[in-house]
Amino acid sequence: MRNDQLAELGQQLRVDAVRAADAAGSGHPTSSMSAADLAAVLLAHHLRYDFDQPDHPGNDRLIFSKGHASPLLYALYRVAGAIDDEELLSFRRLDSRLEGHPTPRLPWVDVATGSLGQGLPVGVGMALAGKRLDQIPYRVWVLAGDSEMAEGSVWEAVEHAAYEHLDNLTLIIDVNRLGQRGPTRHGWDLEAYARRLGAFGWHTIEIDGHDVVAVDAALKEAGSTVGQPTAIIARTRKGRGVAEVEDREGMHGKPLPDAAAAIEELGGPRFIRVDVHKPPAAKVLHTALGGPLSLPAFEVGESVATRTAFGKALAALGSARSDVVALDGEVGDSTRTEYFAKVHPSRFFECYIAEQELVGTAVGMQARGYVPYASTFAAFLTRAHDFIRMAAVSRAAINLVGSHAGVAIGQDGPSQMGLEDLAMFRALHGSTVLYPCDANQTARLVAAMAELPGVSYLRTSRGNMPVIYGPDEEFPVGGSKVLRSSDRDRVTVVAGGVTVHEAVRAADLLGQEGIDVRIVDLYSVKPADAVTLQEAADATGCLLTVEDHRPEGGIGDAVAEAFTDGRPMPRLVRLGVRNMPGSATPEEQLHMSGIDAESIAAAVRLLVEQAVVR
């Protein structure tokens, strides 16, 4: 395309952004207009993408990290012939796929954006997959705003990308100098960004983002740079092309005051179509089919930590299917992903202590068809909460494994204890939350996760625990195990993980006193096994939940939720971690928090004595 045509294309994108936001009555046209020339040249000359085959493995990946520039993205789709003008103007309407911020409801959008600073971490995952797994020469293009460069997650990704020499990754920064509520820290000081990125090992190019010749040259240079990722740092003007809003504060996130005049000022609507370059033929290498799955088997009575069982099961799963990858937050010796790393080093990714990048990379890899297991301490997954939340919006299938759950870790103290993780994961849309209490159960659940949609979470424990289930036992997601049951049960104890063993010990103590209790191992916290819980309620009338987690948001709440269909409720009593733990042995911790066998037994006795239960 000639330069004047490229400039015309930029104007078309601007007009369409104005039109879409005007039709919607909301949206971010000015943030779209600043990046229009960058996007025009990218689409016309550099992107390789088959819009008829969004699943083509050779397609480049385009991520609008500045997701609020969605009108620009949708305007590009119209240029490419992927959507028509009528759909463009459905922007932000109920039932339109053109949401305020892009989501994978559109087949050309891999991941949802709109929480700033997430595009590059996800892009790193895609670029890593391209380099180290797919071996397909697709490029990953990330369009970012200048404001979001303040997000730490961006710098986690910048470090990761440089360290991995991801020369298939290009970051395009739309430096329009204005954030939502005013100027950014660095304004139009392109060199401020270049200095920082350069120090991390990136190749940087500073340009005028409205000069299509410069843009074209920069994108070409990015494509031919070897051994380093490239950042194109483009000076632009927010609202470019319309004097009433151009480079003016207070114009963020709203339609233009006078859209008709603006469209006229921009030269009116245009209908340029671009035949986007098609990608070369490419073949997917990974496969869910491999050798037969031979999960590790543990003997009943053996003492094994569930984190160890996780590591061994993941290694086995990796042998059975080549689409499984493991990601570590520099604690692989603790989470036991090191077992996987030893057997499958090419599918193991060290993300160092950067949990947002850890999860972002996982999201990027699942978008390329892989089945990622990302793991760190349960406590530190809270670091990536916003990424996990956005993964749910992305309809991403990722598996997260948090080790060192609860006070049972012992002496390291509260900073290392996952005590809020169940609450975090339960509240996610479409999530699955699993919490095994023994090694064979863990192994089965690790394998089951590979087939689940959405965000799946496995909570593992630091300390050894006795194996209580045989290796052939099955543990369907959504199920539970009734470990003790009789027609004399006066209370049902619902437990998970470490407290299952405490509950069993409590049942032994109580049995000596003639008090029978039912025990439910709620290994699937979400979905929870409502039927079994309801049966237990009918039989015993009272459910006592006990969990190594805060009283809010975990097993106690999950059990209560099983009775929210309007049916008569059983009596519900809950034990959880209500204190602020310090350092102590695991046994002392469980006791101090009131969730050990003695505490459970005491609670049951109280319920029986107070005749709360029959």
Add this chain to the structure above:
Amino acid sequence: MRNDQLAELGQQLRVDAVRAADAAGSGHPTSSMSAADLAAVLLAHHLRYDFDQPDHPGNDRLIFSKGHASPLLYALYRVAGAIDDEELLSFRRLDSRLEGHPTPRLPWVDVATGSLGQGLPVGVGMALAGKRLDQIPYRVWVLAGDSEMAEGSVWEAVEHAAYEHLDNLTLIIDVNRLGQRGPTRHGWDLEAYARRLGAFGWHTIEIDGHDVVAVDAALKEAGSTVGQPTAIIARTRKGRGVAEVEDREGMHGKPLPDAAAAIEELGGPRFIRVDVHKPPAAKVLHTALGGPLSLPAFEVGESVATRTAFGKALAALGSARSDVVALDGEVGDSTRTEYFAKVHPSRFFECYIAEQELVGTAVGMQARGYVPYASTFAAFLTRAHDFIRMAAVSRAAINLVGSHAGVAIGQDGPSQMGLEDLAMFRALHGSTVLYPCDANQTARLVAAMAELPGVSYLRTSRGNMPVIYGPDEEFPVGGSKVLRSSDRDRVTVVAGGVTVHEAVRAADLLGQEGIDVRIVDLYSVKPADAVTLQEAADATGCLLTVEDHRPEGGIGDAVAEAFTDGRPMPRLVRLGVRNMPGSATPEEQLHMSGIDAESIAAAVRLLVEQAVVR
């Protein structure tokens, strides 16, 4: 102190770290040994701290961001005479204040550490307070590990500190080249760190961290550098001084294999005492006492967004007391902290789009006696979840305000909707969770938050809502309001925020059909008003919760928790956001998610028709 004495002091710290970990049977001696010389010189020559007066406003602040080096910190305390040898050896024992990672159970520890990458963000808050609020020349010293430099939160703080010219802040990086599971990305490449920090505008000094002369000179240079924060990048050896562990992998986080031999190799125990330099006299400027509090008053029937009421109330609160500060995540025009910024610019802190830094700064400021209100979209507070979790461990009193709650925001779509925030905040130890539905209620709660301990959260809404309470009405934390009540009520609807208004509308619809419902406005989600809920349960037998939040972890779970004392349960039914929203108007969103008046009325009708309720 002479150089040979400084070196001896370093050895003492090493020996004590080895002894403490040996006594505990766990801990991180090798990570302490690498930083021993740095700590020795800092304590002996540069720190100004009165250990008898930890509240002295002139005290320097010392933050061990690498909190696992706690044995070193406690060894310092012994040198300073703050603890005795017996207490040192109580490390990690039940009831010892010397926890595995430092917490404010010790009077000399301002904030808990142990989740890496948090010390610098918190230190920036303290240094900002010193510069812009306290006007006291204390220095903030942050000791960090090299591994944690991978955390994005560190780079948020690095950017913030340079931008604010915090020359009272020194970062000491203990570059021992070994992380938990192996080498770091940059090993001993000090220049890699210097290049990055320098690019962000920091003064950097590279030294041999075991050369006490070099350490002394570097600390002095840091103290005399003007206009820039300084980073001392120190090459050290993990486990320094004991050949069996020095610079060896696999020696992280465990006592030395042969402590007795190690102590001998280090020259045996020493009992050097240092009289730490006292700070100059200093006076606290801020005060809780100011003018009378004149909260904004809104007229019943007026249409006001609770976010607007928050902004106005916060500005008023800032006029009444000079210890109130406001922090913004570059969305002050949306959260309405801009009202505060206009009236109190000197106490307004723009943290840009860096939510971890936003919360870290707030934690640092509350440690200096301020009452911070940090605000961004509710959805984006998830970005800082780990910081908020650690704030609870720090016993920090911070106020967090999340705007744009729920699907009611409308067209911007799910990335911008706070739908998991109540779950996140409810599960925190000692937290308070408030969710007002009108402007006067909001104003009262904003004022109440200033007096609360721990992490307090206020959830505000984007859209205008009718004012339903008079300006003189009181809203105690832990209370609720019964908006409709009669002896014919068949169901109790428990709502919060926007759904209160939907519930009122539903009651009107149902009233026309002869169905009376009780309405409880649960503005205090945690603690919840168990008494009122229990009374409503006794009266109506069935509680229907309705919330603009995921069904898990929010109002539904809070209400269920009010019945976990063993009493008979009412029937509980919940309405919450079970779909994945797209873009639509606020009204359409509430309807699509089944939490609008029509949905509530339909649910009540069903309950009545099914004779679930009497």
